[in-house]
Amino acid sequence: xxxxxxxxxxxxxxxxxxxxxxxxxxxxxxxxxxxxxxxxxxxxxxxxxxxxxxxxxxxxxxxxxxxxxxxxxxxxxxxxxxxxxxxxxxxxxxxxxxxxxxxxxxxxxxxxxxxxxxxxxxxxxxxxxxxxxxxxxxxxxxxxxxxxxxxxxxxxxxxxxxxxxxxxxxxxxxxxxxxxxxxxxxxxxxxxxxxxxxxxxxxxxxxxxxxxxxxxxxxxxxxxxxxxxxxxxxxxxxxxxxxxxxxxxxxxxxxxxxxxxxxxxxxxxxxxxxxxxxxxxxxxxxxxxxxxxxxxxxxxxxxxxxxxxxxxxxxxxxxxxxxxxxx
Amino acid sequence: xxxxxxxxxxxxxxxxxxxxxxxxxxxxxxxxxxxxxxxxxxxxxxxxxxxxxxxxxxxxxxxxxxxxxxxxxxxxxxxxxxxxxxxxxxxxxxxxxxxxxxxxxxxxxxxxxxxxxxxxxxxxxxxxxxxxxxxxxxxxxxxxxxxxxxxxxxxxxxxxxxxxxxxxxxxxxxxxxxxxxxxxxxxxxxxxxxxxxxxxxxxxxxxxxxxxxxxxxxxxxxxxxxxxxxxxxxxxxxxxxxxxxxxxxxxxxxxxxxxxxxxxxxxxxxxxxxxxxxxxxxxxxxxxxxxxxxxxxxxxxxxxxxxxxxxxxxxxxxxxxxxxxxxxxxxxxxxxxxxxxxxxxx
Numbered sequence: 008x009x010x011x012x013x014x015x016x017x018x019x020x021x022x023x024x025x026x027x028x029x030x031x032x033x034x035x036x037x038x039x040x041x042x043x044x045x046x047x048x049x050x051x052x053x054x055x056x057x058x059x060x061x062x063x064x065x066x067x068x069x070x071x072x073x074x075x076x077x078x079x080x081x082x083x084x085x086x087x088x089x090x091x092x093x094x095x096x097x098x099x100x101x102x103x104x105x106x107x108x109x110x111x112x113x114x115x116x117x118x119x120x121x122x123x124x125x126x127x128x129x130x131x132x133x134x135x136x137x138x139x140x141x142x143x144x145x146x147x148x149x150x151x152x153x154x155x156x157x158x159x160x161x162x163x164x165x166x167x168x169x170x171x172x173x174x175x176x177x178x179x180x181x182x183x184x185x186x187x188x189x190x191x192x193x194x195x196x197x198x199x200x201x202x203x204x205x206x207x208x209x210x211x212x213x214x215x216x217x218x219x220x221x222x223x224x225x226x227x228x229x230x231x232x233x234x235x236x237x238x239x240x241x242x243x244x245x246x247x248x249x250x251x252x253x254x255x256x257x258x259x260x261x262x263x264x265x266x267x268x269x270x271x272x273x274x275x276x277x278x279x280x281x282x283x284x285x286x287x288x289x290x291x292x293x294x295x296x297x298x299x300x301x302x303x304x305x306x307x308x309x310x311x312x313x314x315x316x317x318x319x320x321x322x323x324x325x326x327x328x329x330x331x332x333x334x
Numbered sequence: 335x336x337x338x339x340x341x342x343x344x345x346x347x348x349x350x351x352x353x354x355x356x357x358x359x360x361x362x363x364x365x366x367x368x369x370x371x372x373x374x375x376x377x378x379x380x381x382x383x384x385x386x387x388x389x390x391x392x393x394x395x396x397x398x399x400x401x402x403x404x405x406x407x408x409x410x411x412x413x414x415x416x417x418x419x420x421x422x423x424x425x426x427x428x429x430x431x432x433x434x435x436x437x438x439x440x441x442x443x444x445x446x447x448x449x450x451x452x453x454x455x456x457x458x459x460x461x462x463x464x465x466x467x468x469x470x471x472x473x474x475x476x477x478x479x480x481x482x483x484x485x486x487x488x489x490x491x492x493x494x495x496x497x498x499x500x501x502x503x504x505x506x507x508x509x510x511x512x513x514x515x516x517x518x519x520x521x522x523x524x525x526x527x528x529x530x531x532x533x534x535x536x537x538x539x540x541x542x543x544x545x546x547x548x549x550x551x552x553x554x555x556x557x558x559x560x561x562x563x564x565x566x567x568x569x570x571x572x573x574x575x576x577x578x579x580x581x582x583x584x585x586x587x588x589x590x591x592x593x594x595x596x597x598x599x600x601x602x603x604x605x606x607x608x609x610x611x612x613x614x615x616x617x618x619x620x621x622x623x624x625x626x627x628x629x630x631x632x633x634x635x636x637x638x639x640x641x642x643x644x645x646x647x648x649x650x651x652x653x654x655x656x657x658x659x660x661x662x663x664x665x666x667x668x669x670x671x672x673x674x675x676x677x678x679x680x
Contacts, residue, residue, distance in 0.1 A: 046486035052478055053492045059556065060498055062521070063510045074513075079521030149373030156366040162679070164374065171381045173669045175617035177638045178658040181391065181645050182384035205380035212373055237363035266503035268620045269638075273646055283505035287624055298513055305506040312501045320497060324568040327561065331606045331678075334568035 060309070067091060067302035071107045074298055090303035094124045100300075108296055122300040124307050127285040131308070133196060134271075134281060135264040138203035142211045142260045143253060145204075150215030151241050155227065165213070172209035172329060176269045184273055194278040202270045207260040210329060214259070214322075217330025218252030219245060255322035258315050265312060282308040385662065391655035392417050417656035420448045425457065425660070453657065455632050456640035463547065463636060464615045467554045471611065472604075474555070475562025480592070482563070483570040493567070496560045504557065508624030511553045515539050543630035550621045550634055558614075562607055569603035570596065605676045609669065616665060637661055 061081075066074045070087045073080055089107050092098035100122060152158055153165060183202060184193070192198035222245055230240035246253075268283050275284065286304055289297060316323070324334040393415050428449050478496070482489055499507070514522040517537035526532045536542065538549040573596065581591050597604070619638040622628055628635035628643065635643075641661060645654030672678070 042486065045481065045484055046488065049478070049481040049486045049492060050488070052481070053495050056499055056556065056560065057495045059507075059510050059514060060502070062514065066513070075519045075521070077521055077524040079514075145372040145376060148369045152366045152369030156364070156369060158366045158370065164370065166673075167374070168377065170666055170669070171377050173613045173665050174381055175638060175658070175661050175665055177617065177619060177641050178388065178662040178665075179380070179384040180642065181651060181655055181658060182387040183380075184646075185391070185651075186384075186387070201376075201380070205377060208373060208377055239363075262501055266501070266505075268503065268505045268623070269642070272623075273642070283503040283620075286509060287505055298519070301509055301513075305509055308506055309502050312503075313498060316497060316501045317494070320494060323497065324565050328565065328606050328610060332565055332568055332603050334564075334571070 063302050064306045064309070067094075067299065067306045069299070071296075071299060074302070090122075090299035093122045093300060094303040094307055097123045097125070104296060107299065122289070122304055124282065124285070124304045127280050127282040127304075128307060130279050131265055131281040134199050134203060134279075135261045137196070137200045138207065138264050139257050139260045141200070141204045142207045143257050146208055146211035146215050146256065147246065147249075147253065148241075150212045151219055151245065153212070154216045154219035155224070155241075155245075156237070165216075168209045168212050169329065171205070172213075176206070176267075180270055180273045183270070187274060193274060194276045196279065198274050199271055199279060199281075202274060203264040203267055206267060206270070207263055210263065210326060211256045211260055213329035214256045214326050215249065215252060217325060217333070218249045218256075220330075221252075222248050252322070255319045255326060258319045259323070259326040262312050262315060265308075385659070388655045388659050388662075391651055392659055393652070395652045396649070415652075416448070417653045420450050420653065421453070421656050421660055423447045424450045424453045428454070452632060452635065452640060453637075456635045456637045459547065459633070459635060460616065460618075460637040463551065463554075463618060464612065467551055467558070467615050468608065468611060470551070470555045471559045471562050472608065475559045476566055478559070478563045479566035479570060482567055493564070496563050498560075499557045500560045500564075502557065504620035505624050507553055507557050508621045511549070511556070512539070512625050515549050515552070517541070539626065540630070543633035546626050546630060546633045550618075550625060553621050553625070554615070554618065558611065561611060565603060565607045566600065569600045573599055602678075605672075605678055609672055609678065612672075613665060613669060617661070 062079055065080070065083070067090050068083065068086055068088065069080070070085050070089075073085060087107065089098075089103045093100055093103050153161060158164060179202075183198075187193045187195075187198050226244050226248070227237075227240045230244045231237070235243065265281075266283060267281070268287070271279075271281050271284050272287065280288075282304070286301065286308070289301055289304070319326070321334060324332050395416070428447050482493060482496075486492070502510075511522075514520050515538045516523060517534075517540045523532070523537055523539075526538065527534060532538055532545060536544055538545045538552075540546075577595060577599070578591065581595050586594065617638050618636050619642065622634055622636055622639040623642075626634040628639050637657070638661065641654055641657045644650045644657060648654075
């Protein structure tokens with residue numbers, strides 16, 4: 008800009024130059040106003056979307072009455088960790104209810120069901136990690152074959168994988184339930200882990216395939232010319248290059264397993280409760296006593312996912328569309 | 335999508351390595367069978383087996399103690415049995431009045447229709463739910479994506495914030511809104527009272543159930559509008575910059591650029607996003623389970639929820655299986671038609 012205005016100054020009359028500068032200033036001002044308005048508008052929409060999360064995590068730190076303030080509180084006039092003491096710390100439910108709610112509570116179902124969330128979180132973590140490990144181990148070879156090898160009916164296999172993604176979980180719940188009942192897998196880790204594995208396989212396979220597709224074929228070829236066989240070139244050349252994609256697939260699989268509800272609900276009874284399933288059994292109808300605990304338990308289930316998603320945000324679009332749309 | 339094995343260079347590489355086609359040894363790392371076996375095998379076991387098993391269950395009947403008894407085959411439909419007759423009559427024969435058409439042609443005897451009003455209701459509810467949610471999410475998602483694409487300050491942070499609703503477990507999202515929309519305790523419900531959109535007599539949740547579906551829709555729209563936002567944002571970012579600049583230079587206004595250039599260029603991305611959202615909307619279960627349990631009076635009973643109720647509450651395994659096969663077929667057929675119609679490939 009500076010050089011342009013200098014050259015202008017050198018060649019044109021001063022009056023024209025001033026007019027030109029004024030015009031430029033007006034233009035910049037308009038641009039600035041436009042950007043401010045755009046930012047304000049976008050921010051207000053984004054904040055509307057963020058509000059329920061803020062409200063929920065906030066509610067887990069508010070004293071009983073403040074949770075139900077109308078309109079909802081945005082600041083923290085008072086702060087308490089009572090709910091978290093039960094959910095994470097294992098404090099006694101009755102004590103906390105007497106302290107926070109006074110005489111109004113203490114009869115809700117939470118006392119017997121237990122808001123102590125560590126066992127549920129442990130179940131969620133065990134199931135999530137195991138199924139993710141299996142998903143990744145299995146999907147990389149399948150994805151590699153679909154990306155590189157001569158596969159009979161390649162498009163049909165891909166369509167089969169996608170069909171599995173499109174299968175409503177409620178359609179497999181009953182047969183799996185009856186099968187598991189026969190072989191004694193109801194309420195076992197392996198039962199839920201395998202169910203989650205199959206749910207996440209389509210995502211992982213097609214996501215990994217799209218990452219393999221991005222890696223130039225020349226690299227495999229070069230490795231094979233140098234004497235590696237197909238597996239060697241896959242293991243030593245392609246897989247290390249696809250490591251970021253593998254991490255993305257793993258984290259997304261973990262998140263979907265973490266959030267899965269229907270199959271876990273019907274394939275378990277009482278031994279295994281992932282956090283969402285456990286939350287669905289909490290009774291929230293007894294006069295509002297339970298909401299502080301529910302907010303804390305729900306937040307405990309949300310916050311780990313928020314941290315994970317930061318790492319794969321870049322690949323989220325690709326993951327959600329099974330590799331069809333690349334960000 | 336480009337198929338690796340059709341590229342000439344690669345075919346050379348494989349041929350060099352394993353000799354001419356046909357002479358390959360079976361136990362070779364070139365044999366795709368071994369590569370595919372674990373993944374495809376597990377999926378066949380867990381996807382195809384349940385489907386076939388479900389089909390078999392759907393022809394049978396169990397009593398409430400879980401004891402199987404001989405299936406009752408309807409007179410008019412000798413093979414398919416009662417479960418499938420109910421489904422056929424409720425979804426196709428009843429609404430289209432096919433049986434009377436057939437009986438006029440004296441093809442069947444006049445068999446009483448076995449209608450299941452709850453099934454019909456749940457299909458209608460699901461259809462409404464999918465249509466309304468998809469429309470809102472698509473339009474709202476597009477608007478937000480356009481705003482973010484116009485490069486406001488703090489774009490990255492806002493984008494990250496937009497993603498958050500999507501990664502919350504739907505069950506927990508349902509809980510959040512169960513409190514926010516609670517008829518007495520809910521802050522958002524209170525604001526709606528103040529504005530006059532709903533009243534104490536007819537809150538979003540509870541009451542006669544007039545707005546109960548809207549409550550579910552609010553959660554769904556909140557949680558999944560970001561899905562369209564991030565996908566369309568990725569699509570918008572991928573648009574060729576020269577084209578957009580050329581359009582500006584040629585004096586195309588905002589709407590012309592949007593409808594004549596951006597949307598046509600985003601067609602592929604839009605189609606994929608809509609396909610995935612359609613499939614996931616259609617199987618909505620978690621919100622219903624957490625927020626309304628299908629009530630009041632079936633106002634929010636979606637097909638997935640009704641299916642689970644029949645199967646796991648009423649223990650009507652045969653009928654439940656028939657419904658789930660129907661759900662599966664609708665999902666797969668519509669996805670197949672959609673994919674073929676719009677020529678989507680991976």
